[in-house]
Amino acid sequence: MRARDGRLDVLLDGGRLPAAALSPGDSLESALARAVDLAVLAHVEQLETRVLEDGSVATAYLGLVSSEADVPGDWRPAAESALPFVGAAQSRLRAKLSYTNLGFALAPATFTISELREVYVAALGHDVSATNLQRVLVRRGVLERVDGRRAPGRTGGRPAALFRFASDRLEVTDEFAALRPPR
Amino acid sequence: MRARDGRLDVLLDGGRLPAAALSPGDSLESALARAVDLAVLAHVEQLETRVLEDGSVATAYLGLVSSEADVPGDWRPAAESALPFVGAAQSRLRAKLSYTNLGFALAPATFTISELREVYVAALGHDVSATNLQRVLVRRGVLERVDGRRAPGRTGGRPAALFRFASDRLEVTDEFAALRPPR
């Protein structure tokens, strides 16, 4: 999946989710590598295993692509997809965006807060305040300033500061307030 | 798994996790039902699918048993188990105890706050304040008072109020503070 142009997209292959059969002696990861180009995926995690209508067993993975990676293919709006697993992938993604640093997998390497906001809006499907997004993610140490600023467009405006994610591996950033271990 | 006597236990079957082969035309759930007695499980969820060392593919489930259900069998401390999936099960359980009502699956039908605290301590592996546990869970609407009180033991003490979980199906109770949809 990717979050771009205000929308969450799924990459299809012939109208279906990319898939590969698991050969004997094979690992799930190697089968996955046959189905998709792992190099473009900024994050991969296992989603769910289900017996499909035809009796076969499928293990689904959620793979995330940066909004700046120009991956060609049949990208379709996730919201309009009735394919199995897509709904589960969307829910998983939305939840993890809230309590982990998972945004790193959807955002460009460096970005302005406005750009990051667009990614979050696309993935979450609801409005997000740039002000509070910045405050929350910086407070949690998820975002770091990088040098330089993005020049404004033709319509003017103050140049925007650039940020990056402090880590590009999944980390839980919201240690749930309740029931936290004592210090 | 169950949380009892201050410990988190796994039910083993011949030193391994209970398992059943998936026959053709079978659903994962029916295979699961062959491996364990679903009736004693207050909650079941899929955990992870992995290719084992012998090349077979295994889909693991997390099943939770109430601390008052007296399920016979080879219960072993989860902390001491090096079996595959047990670590993942523990992490999943701990995380979900914090942001869902999952406690319902480990606790008795009705209980005092002290009893519930013991269940949480066993499952989380760290101390939990009874005062704050009560406040948080009641505030969130996870716990409800039920009539009656538990009489004190021989050593005295004020009779304890009884509670129950408001729901016995998994619900997310902590809509992560950050990035919540606007009202």
Add this chain to the structure above:
DNA sequence: TCAAAAGTGTTTATAATACACCCATGG
């Protein structure tokens, strides 16, 4: 000098933690 876009300051709201203190019981 105005509109646009970014960013900061400050207040308010909400939730959880800490801890002192009060309550009800058995011996």
Add this chain to the structure above:
DNA sequence: CCATGGGTGTATTATAAACACTTTTGA
């Protein structure tokens, strides 16, 4: 009447939301 365990009141702290205001730019 005191030890024990349960429960409440309340202050403090942490975190996020809201929003007014300031900054920096292009035209």
